[in-house]
Amino acid sequence: MLDSTETSLLEVSELNTRFYTRRGVVRAVNDVSFDVKTGSLVGIVGETGCGKSATVRSILGLIRPPGKVISGTVFFDGDDLLTLPSKQLRRLRGARIGFVAQHPWGALNPILKIRDQFRNVITAHRTANSDECYEMALEMLQNVEISGPERVLNGYAHELSGGMAQRVVIAMAMILDPKLVVADEPTTALDVTVQRQILDLMKTLITEEGRSMLLVTHDLGVVAQYCDSVVVMYAGKVVERALCLMYSLIPLIHIRKH
Numbered sequence: 001m002l003d004s005t006e007t008s009l010l011e012v013s014e015l016n017t018r019f020y021t022r023r024g025v026v027r028a029v030n031d032v033s034f035d036v037k038t039g040s041l042v043g044i045v046g047e048t049g050c051g052k053s054a055t056v057r058s059i060l061g062l063i064r065p066p067g068k069v070i071s072g073t074v075f076f077d078g079d080d081l082l083t084l085p086s087k088q089l090r091r092l093r094g095a096r097i098g099f100v101a102q103h104p105w106g107a108l109n110p111i112l113k114i115r116d117q118f119r120n121v122i123t124a125h126r127t128a129n130s131d132e133c134y135e136m137a138l139e140m141l142q143n144v145e146i147s148g149p150e151r152v153l154n155g156y157a158h159e160l161s162g163g164m165a166q167r168v169v170i171a172m173a174m175i176l177d178p179k180l181v182v183a184d185e186p187t188t189a190l191d192v193t194v195q196r197q198i199l200d201l202m203k204t205l206i207t208e209e210g211r212s213m214l215l216v217t218h219d220l221g222v223v224a225q226y227c228d229s230v231v232v233m234y235a236g237k238v239v240e241r242a243l244c245l246m247y248s249l250i251p252l253i254h255i256r257k258h
């Protein structure tokens, strides 16, 4: 552990996830342990295929066959997510943990107006009428600095650019005020010019409200600029944990080359 003086919001221990494929067993997550302190931004970095997505999907209970979480504990705010009944886990996702995936299109419904998608997210977790949902969504879209928020709410996903769609997804992930936001390469699918704007925005929204974030990326520059600490993965394992200070990035760069 890097610093055990602050409380952990998320504590992952000895997590193991396998994919049972026809070609054999893929040990996608291998004894992975790390934690996210309250109010901190933690990066998970590593090359494609090293198990970053499998790790966050395991934490969120989103691994589907042929995959299976076979052992480990994931403590979040007092609950072991791996033993929580699926109904309770679904309630927790969205309300106490927000998830932002790589492709905004996968998270948005193409045939529902954006306002109705916000309403579905909100009413899945609390009682609110249509007007209240609209007002909440409008305020959140203003927070993510989207231009023409009313037009966006009354339109459909296909009318949005990639950057705008990801802002909508971020707004949906944060509308119920989650303590933790998990973002899996949230800007990889976007133009380079938009990437930094979105990351700046996420960092502001997270730190202003005292939330925590687990940010998956393959970009060490992003980790250095946005995260407090980093978990480096290689072939399903954690090979390095470090605070994001300049000196601690030197061994990381070294690892990346080998």
Ligand SMILES: Nc1ncnc2c1ncn2[C@@H]1O[C@H](COP(=O)(O)OP(=O)(O)O)[C@@H](O)[C@H]1O
Residues within 6 Å of the ligand: 019, 020, 021, 026, 028, 046, 047, 048, 049, 050, 051, 052, 053, 054, 055, 066, 067
């Ligand atoms: N649904 C799946 N079926 C079989 N193997 C999978 C599946 N999802 C991921 N894997 C394998 O698990 C490993 C880790 O993948 P992933 O977590 O997606 O990597 P990353 O997000 O770091 O790029 C890879 O070897 C990948 O091929």
Ligand SMILES: [Mg+2]
Residues within 6 Å of the ligand: 052, 053, 054, 184, 185
């Ligand atoms: Mg991935």
